[in-house]
Amino acid sequence: MKTYDAIFIGAGQAGPFLAARMAEKGMKVALIERKYLGGTCVNAGCMPTKTLVASARAAHVARTGGDYGVKISGPIGIDMKVVRKRAETVTMNARNGLTGWFSGMKSMEVIYGHATFTGARTVEVNGEVLTAPQIFLNVGARPTIPDFPGLADVDYLTSTSIIQLDTLPRHLVVIGGSYIGLEFAQMYRRFGAEVTVIERGPKLASREDEDVSDAIEEIIASEGIAVHTGAENIAFAKAGDGITVSISGKPDIKASHVLVATGxxxxxxxxxxxxxGVATDKRGFITVDERLMTNVEGIYALGDCNGHGAFTHTSYNDFEIAAANLLDGGDRKVSSRIPAYALYIDPPLGRAGMTEKQARASGREVAVSKRPxxxxxRANERGETKGFMKIVADAETQEILGAAFLGIEGDEAIHGIIDAMNAGTTYPVLQWSVPIHPTVSELIPTIIGDLKPV
Known part of the structure; x- marks a missing residue:
């Protein structure tokens, strides 16, 4: 049996950084990864997909250049092999960077293999038993595959496998109208594919307020993407070299490729x-306390597998919480984290805090301001005027409760709200800041000035 100060299972965006902190302090740590360093973000998430989004935007900008007085002779062509290679290069650079970093740490051992518990303090990997007083789980998540009729009989894509595609689909059908599905839908439409989005719920991006969901659908539909919400009885069948997708009340859809993006x-x-003895909830997420420890003393769960966020930044914040509490004498809690994320369609959605619906349901006296x-x-100068900016506040305490910025640079401008909320700044204080012109962020004081009780 090999003994360590700490064992890490999974090398996503939380565990490896905590392992590195411990190794730098001279602690003996084992980092176990069954496949690739970097987790979903590096290998099948943020980095490759946002690289693909950038390629798709480049095609869109070239295609619409005439609107800006830029003339390009001939049609815009897409070399999907180059597109895929570019994304692969970004991933490999990040993965290799982690490999090089960890190889220089004398007290960290990186082990490739599948680890399983044999007890509360022991794990087995590659036939060896390892033990440590502290064990950290950072095993991430994978695409959910629903039991749709006929799906198992066709060759479908997931968000992991589609990034390996080096040919352009004739007609891509996306099952799931949430964040991952919408990004791929717009991306492949801009590459030149026919695209259809099928969503079982009544709205796209159903976590958002209705006005946000409606605006997202308008943006998607304006680029020629077919959208079917409230879809029932989704089924699949082979059809020659393609796939027939059927839903109640609609003609069958003849797809060349199907992407399943349902969570x-x-x-x-x-x-x-x-x-x-580690407990999970009914969905398989590991239950943790405010400091990310499971019900078993000394075993922690970080990142996507604990159900407290499904983003790289929340996973990394899990590392920060654990490092502060275990190594720096801090007392940080998950509940102190203000929810924030982005949807990377173009234009993007930046979100922070509560939705308007959540704020109203909280029983507070709510004030809302919204501007198209x-x-x-800045949006007019750039010729990109789709979407709107909305801020929600507590009219009594003057606390900023949340915001949704759906529009050009919304994913960046939202940080003005995130920072103010983290600092506990009331909205009258933020109203009197003097922002830079011309920017999207400069509208924040103006929107705050228009806050009205609802």
Missing amino acids: RTPNTGDLGLDKA MSRVG
Whole structure:
């Protein structure tokens, strides 16, 4: 049996950084990864997909150049092999960077293999048993595959496998109208494919307020993407070299490719958690307390597998919380984290805090202000006026409760709200800041000035 100060299972965006902190302090740590360093973000998430989004935007800008007085002779061509290679290069650079970093740490051992618990303090990997007083799980999640009729009989894509595609689909059908599905839908439409989005719920991006969801659908539809919401009885069948997709009340859709983007499932089912006594919820997420420890003393769950966020930045913040509490004498809690994320369609959605619906349901006296991007100078100058900016506040305490910026640079401008909320700044204080012109962020004080109780 090999003994360590700490064992890390999974090398996503939380565990490896905490392992590195411990190794720098001279602690003996084992980092176990069954496949690739970097987790979903580096290998099948943020980095490759946002690289693909950038290629798709370049095609869109070239295609619409005439609107800006830029003339390009002939049609815009897409070399999908180059597109894929560019994304692969970004991934490999990041993965290799991690490999090089960890190889220089004398007290860290990187082990490739599948780890399973044999007890509350022991794990087995590659036939060896390892033990440590502290064990950290950072095993991430994978695409959820629903039991649709006929789906198992066709060759479908997931958000992981589609990034390996080096040919352009004739007609891509996306099952799932949420964040991942929408990004790929717009991306492949801009590459030149026919695209259809099928969503079982009544709205796209159903987590958002209705006005945000409606605006997202308008943006998607304006680029020629067919959208079917409220879809029932989704089924699949082989059809020659393609796939027939059927939904109630609609003509059959003849797809060349199908992307299933219906959520994520935690990679917790094959860890032997029962042998360690670690509890999970009904969806398989590992239950943790405010400091990310499971119900078993000394075992922690970080990142997507604990159900407290499904983003790289929340996973990294899990590392920061654990490092502060275990190494720096801090007392940080998950509940202190203000929810924030982005949807990377173009224009993007930046979100922070509560939605308007959540704020109203909280029983507070709510004030709301909203401004269309068509009234934002920077958006008009750039010729990108789709979407709007909305801020929600507590009219009594003057606390900023949340915001949704759907529009050009919304993913960047939202940080003005995130920072103010983290600092506990009331909205009258933020109203009197003097922002830079011309920017999207300069509208924040103006929108705050228009806050009205609802």
